[in-house]
Amino acid sequence: MCGIVGIIQKNETKIGEEIIHALQKLEYRGYDSLGVAIIEDDKLIIQKDKGKINEVIEKIDIAPISGKIAIGHTRWATHGPPSKINAHPHVSCDGKIAVVHNGIIENFQELRRNLKEKGHTFSSETDTEVISHLIEDFFVNEHLSFREAVIKAIKQLVGTYAICVISTNAPQRIYCAKKDSPLVIGLNSNRIFVASDIPAFLDQTQQVVLLHDNEFVEIRSDGYNIFNLISMEQITRAPYTVSWKAEMAQKAGYPHFMLKEIHEQPNSLYNYVRMKQKSVKKVAEKIYVAERIFFVAAGTAYYSTLTGEYLVRKFNKKLSQSIIASEFESILNLIDENTVVVPVSQSGETMDTILGIKKAKEQGASILSIVNVVGSTITRYSDEVIYLHAGPEIGVAATKTYLAQTIANWDVGLELGLLSGSFNKTEYESHRKKFNQLPKIVKTTITNNEVQARTVANWFSKKKSGFYLARGINVQTANEGALKMKEISYIHCESYPAGESKHGPIALVEKDFPVVFIAPKDHTYRLIQSNIMEMNARGASTIGVIEENDDEIKNLVTWSFKIPQGYSEIFSTIPYVVPLQLLAYYTAVKRGYSPDKPRNLAKSVTVL
Ligand code: F6R
Numbered sequence: 001m002c003g004i005v006g007i008i009q010k011n012e013t014k015i016g017e018e019i020i021h022a023l024q025k026l027e028y029r030g031y032d033s034l035g036v037a038i039i040e041d042d043k044l045i046i047q048k049d050k051g052k053i054n055e056v057i058e059k060i061d062i063a064p065i066s067g068k069i070a071i072g073h074t075r076w077a078t079h080g081p082p083s084k085i086n087a088h089p090h091v092s093c094d095g096k097i098a099v100v101h102n103g104i105i106e107n108f109q110e111l112r113r114n115l116k117e118k119g120h121t122f123s124s125e126t127d128t129e130v131i132s133h134l135i136e137d138f139f140v141n142e143h144l145s146f147r148e149a150v151i152k153a154i155k156q157l158v159g160t161y162a163i164c165v166i167s168t169n170a171p172q173r174i175y176c177a178k179k180d181s182p183l184v185i186g187l188n189s190n191r192i193f194v195a196s197d198i199p200a201f202l203d204q205t206q207q208v209v210l211l212h213d214n215e216f217v218e219i220r221s222d223g224y225n226i227f228n229l230i231s232m233e234q235i236t237r238a239p240y241t242v243s244w245k246a247e248m249a250q251k252a253g254y255p256h257f258m259l260k261e262i263h264e265q266p267n268s269l270y271n272y273v274r275m276k277q278k279s280v281k282k283v284a285e286k287i288y289v290a291e292r293i294f295f296v297a298a299g300t301a302y303y304s305t306l307t308g309e310y311l312v313r314k315f316n317k318k319l320s321q322s323i324i325a326s327e328f329e330s331i332l333n334l335i336d337e338n339t340v341v342v343p344v345s346q347s348g349e350t351m352d353t354i355l356g357i358k359k360a361k362e363q364g365a366s367i368l369s370i371v372n373v374v375g376s377t378i379t380r381y382s383d384e385v386i387y388l389h390a391g392p393e394i395g396v397a398a399t400k401t402y403l404a405q406t407i408a409n410w411d412v413g414l415e416l417g418l419l420s421g422s423f424n425k426t427e428y429e430s431h432r433k434k435f436n437q438l439p440k441i442v443k444t445t446i447t448n449n450e451v452q453a454r455t456v457a458n459w460f461s462k463k464k465s466g467f468y469l470a471r472g473i474n475v476q477t478a479n480e481g482a483l484k485m486k487e488i489s490y491i492h493c494e495s496y497p498a499g500e501s502k503h504g505p506i507a508l509v510e511k512d513f514p515v516v517f518i519a520p521k522d523h524t525y526r527l528i529q530s531n532i533m534e535m536n537a538r539g540a541s542t543i544g545v546i547e548e549n550d551d552e553i554k555n556l557v558t559w560s561f562k563i564p565q566g567y568s569e570i571f572s573t574i575p576y577v578v579p580l581q582l583l584a585y586y587t588a589v590k591r592g593y594s595p596d597k598p599r600n601l602a603k604s605v606t607v608l
Pocket of ligand 1: 298299300301302344345346347348349350353396397398399487603604605
């Protein structure tokens with residue numbers, strides 16, 4: 001996730017050193033490039049490049065630059081791949097205005113077109129660059145004061161943002177604004193900081209002012225003023241003292257990144273939903289006409305592809321198959337120019353997946369990928385890319401990117417359903433309405449199940465093994481639930497299609513053996529009930545992930561997790577997995593393990 005920092009200080013010292021130090025404190029958020037803007041002797045100095053901070057400062061000596069005012073940025077690519085040109089800050093044509101931004105400007109194409117028509121020249125592919133040019137336009141062409149030009153420019157933006165602006169046109173100020181992306185102020189006797197996250201300045205001050213949405217802030221070396229961006233009324237907000245240690249602050253107060261990322265899911269799904277990527281339709285159209293469709297991925301990402309495989313079969317009425325990336329070789333003889341291959345990957349760097357799509361491409365297949373990391377290797381082999389927009393994931397066990405991968409598969413599925421006539425326009429619109437509500441549903445699911453997850457985890461933590469069972473599309477949810485439990489709590493858990501459990505695995509079931517059932521009220525409901533009774537009859541302790549009003553299954557199982565109504569048939573793979581993430585997390589913690597760094601595992605597997 002991009003990191004922003006701004007510093008304004010009373011004395012002219014090596015501010016380059018200060019801004020780099022603050023950016024280093026934001027490194028944990030993940031980034032691919034960085035940059036700073038500093039006003040030195042009435043000149044705006046911009047230094048930026050692709051890479052990690054240590055690599056960049058070896059090439060560009062930023063530390064000795066002195067001045068009183070600076071802004072900096074670590075970038076996690078969303079529009080345009082990681083590169084020097086796309087790194088922030090972005091400047092106006094005259095080089096006098098510098099902007100750093102965290103978030104997504106949804107109307108940037110339109111703004112960019114208008115500004116180009118007025119003669120502005122753009123040097124990057126980013127959405128952010130429109131901001132510096134807009135400000136310049138209002139300042140130079142409409143002769144507004146610099147402050148008014150900044151305010152007017154911000155009011156044109158649609159989307160999410162935390163923005164800091166500095167300029168030689170107003171060399172004693174940092175102007176900031178916030179909507180949906182975080183922004184905080186830190187105060188000490190010599191400096192005022194503004195940052196996307198408290199750790200940026202926590203070693204220098206614990207005095208913090210939290211900014212709210214639709215606020216505009218003017219920061220001077222001796223103070224700050226906050227205004228409501230809509231009414232422009234001034235807001236008084238005194239600082240408070242944070243008691244967090246640096247590590248706690250990086251995790252926004254959560255004890256582990258994994259829990260933070262589980263809680264970030266409503267937000268990352270919201271980011272995905274509102275992007276409305278054009279590539280989704282293009283991917284669906286190519287799948288629709290293809291003869292053969294293969295999904296390819298590893299681990300958690302593989303499980304997300306089972307939604308895709310299922311939806312292509314259901315809506316496109318074609319045989320499609322998900323292949324575990326390391327087994328891709330076995331279907332190579334089926335791949336030609338009439339084949340579509342859909343790799344799904346958080347990192348875009350999983351070697352098994354890369355090798356598979358390389359060979360598929362050589363044999364003429366179209367590669368239509370679903371990836372989180374912009375500009376990663378898989379995206380470079382792809383004919384179309386759908387981005388997850390989930391932000392960096394720090395916990396090794398995938399959570400928020402799994403939900404994002406699954407929602408992307410649903411997104412393509414909906415387009416396929418419309419194309420193939422599986423549902424009409426009215427039904428499509430009604431599905432889209434529900435699709436857009438998924439972030440809210442996931443939020444409610446987290447809130448309603450967290451306490452229960454802790455309770456069940458206390459019991460599960462004493463077990464040696466367990467089963468996760470489901471039918472239909474939610475076999476994937478069972479797979480992912482069992483994998484999460486295995487990889488972070490080291491309890492041996494297996495997942496099966498519930499009907500298959502009778503053909504062998506049930507032999508393991510004895511008194512108090514844990515069996516988790518994913519039991520939405522869809523066409524699998526009655527059969528799942530029978531499977532629960534079979535397990536109960538053998539002494540198992542059963543846990544149901546059920547719809548909130550489902551008293552029938554609630555009365556059959558020992559514990560239940562409750563999902564809001566209306567998401568049983570369509571989209572069920574999104575909310576039904578959430579309690580299982582929480583269960584795995586709290587079980588690992590109860591057993592004394594760190595969920596963020598499971599033994600023997602790496603975040604990105606770049607070997608075969
Ligand atoms: C499990 C997990 C892994 C990854 C797998 C693929 O929690 O994170 O199973 O899903 O290694 O990684 P990506 O998605 O980067 O290709």
